Amino acid sequence: MAARVVTVAFEGVEARRVDVEVQLTTGQQVFVIVGLADKAVAESRERVRGAFAGLGLSLPGKRIVANLAPADMPKEGTHFDLPIALAVMSAIGVIPMDALDGWAAMGELSLDGRIVPAAGALPAAMAAGAMGLGLICPEASGPEAAWAGETRILAPRSLVSLINHFRGSQILSAPAPGPIVEGERPKDLRDVKGQEQAKRALEIAAAGGHNLLFVGPPGSGKSMLAQRLPGLLPPLSSKELLETSMVHSVAGLIARGALTRDRPFRSPHHSASMAALTGGGLKAKPGEVSLAHNGVLFLDELPEFGVQALDSLRAPLETGEVMVARANAHIRYPARVQLVAAMNPCRCGHGGAGRGACGKAPRCQRDYQGRVSGPLMDRIDLAVDMPAVTAADLSLPPPAEGSAEAAARVARARALQQDRADALEVADGLNGRAEGAFLEKITALDTPGRALLAQAAEAGRISARGWTRTLRLARTIADLEGADAVRRVHVAEALAYRRTTTPGEESFAPMTRV
Numbered sequence: 001m002a003a004r005v006v007t008v009a010f011e012g013v014e015a016r017r018v019d020v021e022v023q024l025t026t027g028q029q030v031f032v033i034v035g036l037a038d039k040a041v042a043e044s045r046e047r048v049r050g051a052f053a054g055l056g057l058s059l060p061g062k063r064i065v066a067n068l069a070p071a072d073m074p075k076e077g078t079h080f081d082l083p084i085a086l087a088v089m090s091a092i093g094v095i096p097m098d099a100l101d102g103w104a105a106m107g108e109l110s111l112d113g114r115i116v117p118a119a120g121a122l123p124a125a126m127a128a129g130a131m132g133l134g135l136i137c138p139e140a141s142g143p144e145a146a147w148a149g150e151t152r153i154l155a156p157r158s159l160v161s162l163i164n165h166f167r168g169s170q171i172l173s174a175p176a177p178g179p180i181v182e183g184e185r186p187k188d189l190r191d192v193k194g195q196e197q198a199k200r201a202l203e204i205a206a207a208g209g210h211n212l213l214f215v216g217p218p219g220s221g222k223s224m225l226a227q228r229l230p231g232l233l234p235p236l237s238s239k240e241l242l243e244t245s246m247v248h249s250v251a252g253l254i255a256r257g258a259l260t261r262d263r264p265f266r267s268p269h270h271s272a273s274m275a276a277l278t279g280g281g282l283k284a285k286p287g288e289v290s291l292a293h294n295g296v297l298f299l300d301e302l303p304e305f306g307v308q309a310l311d312s313l314r315a316p317l318e319t320g321e322v323m324v325a326r327a328n329a330h331i332r333y334p335a336r337v338q339l340v341a342a343m344n345p346c347r348c349g350h351g352g353a354g355r356g357a358c359g360k361a362p363r364c365q366r367d368y369q370g371r372v373s374g375p376l377m378d379r380i381d382l383a384v385d386m387p388a389v390t391a392a393d394l395s396l397p398p399p400a401e402g403s404a405e406a407a408a409r410v411a412r413a414r415a416l417q418q419d420r421a422d423a424l425e426v427a428d429g430l431n432g433r434a435e436g437a438f439l440e441k442i443t444a445l446d447t448p449g450r451a452l453l454a455q456a457a458e459a460g461r462i463s464a465r466g467w468t469r470t471l472r473l474a475r476t477i478a479d480l481e482g483a484d485a486v487r488r489v490h491v492a493e494a495l496a497y498r499r500t501t502t503p504g505e506e507s508f509a510p511m512t513r514v
Helices: 044-054 081-092 121-130 139-148 159-167 196-208 222-227 238-250 274-278 307-311 314-319 363-369 403-423 436-442 447-458 464-481 488-496
Strands: 002-011 014-025 030-034 063-069 103-105 134-136 212-215 296-299 321-325 330-334 338-343 382-385
Touching: 002 081, 002 121, 014 081, 014 121, 030 044, 044 081, 063 081, 081 103, 081 159, 103 121, 121 134, 121 139, 121 238, 139 238, 196 212, 196 222, 196 382, 196 403, 196 464, 212 222, 222 296, 222 338, 238 330, 274 307, 314 321, 403 464, 436 464, 447 464, 447 488, 464 488
Parallel strands: 002 103, 030 063, 103 134, 212 338, 212 382, 296 338
Antiparallel strands: 002 014, 014 063, 321 330
């Protein structure tokens, strides 16, 4: 006697089809799971045995072999419990043999027969729909899986309710998608006194999706400003919401199917490892850069991160994805993020000038800033030096403009970018990601602007990558002004925010405004 149930195995945010084949044969009474299963999958036989006992059932006194095909694909996770149990029940006649036709299944079992949540319900439902199947998943995961659209969803609380449904004595209704919830109220720029240049840079970064670095002594407001960036960004589009939710689903971060249109804001501690930042580990889970997909990755105390961990971000910042390589698999995660970083000028925090100046300057400053590699620094579009906040700044009344006014300007600038992208039939028109012919088309410089940019390049102050990023930044500055063309003044401001590619040298300061 044999039975088959469809389930999925996860490779990044992709769900691959797996056929669970259960065969009952005569011989020694044993329950074997084969098909390149990890420890959690191998333990499914005990959870299935316990769940059957909780229902008053017993496994047949035969040799039970559960094959997870294809056998050369690694299988990880506890969500194989339910399909294995269903295949066994079908094989022994507890549920009709044809009842599972047209369905895929995923979920973990408890020893009393309840079906408990497992990560990945949303990508599993998407994959099931693409295969023309419905999805059977835990009740708690039903609202999340229902976001897959047209895919049929069954979300039983226990094996008993699922058995009754297939026997016709109980009808399970399809779950509704979870709610769209509001995140925490974003912090307002009105709370920040002084630092007008840094606020300007924050607005430019928000308008074009550019990477940003704040450098300043402790208490100058670096983290305050970074935490207010989400309040300037527009909500996630429907496409972005689905992409981001797929990553969060695989990571098990979606509760009861509740999604939010707020852009992710991830702020890992500087002790984070390379695997924590970019993904990996024992089960190759998504890292912080993927959990921040379509949002902001904030790295406070930038030089305190490990050198290898920081440099592992270089490729994701360029390509918008992370490839986690393993001996038996290559797992891809999306990682299109806006990097915001903050750092002190040196280890003591104050640098070589002003009150509390470092007595070891400039060597201390050069050594500390030199922990950030030149190639990573070259990927930062705006670098802002923030002076210490004075008593005069703190005594000022709250600023007249806050996040609402800045967000309105950001929204107008992004609308211009989207209109250009639609006119030129480009999928992603955000300036911070523009490249190739599209970038050349939207940043046709006037003669003085091109001469200024060429002068900076010839002087060795920007690399080839810096040339491209300066063009993108100048286009964003022009968009904030509502200007059709990129002029010399826009290029000059963009160059003023650029740093040279060799940190730790005297030329590490921002370029002089031309």
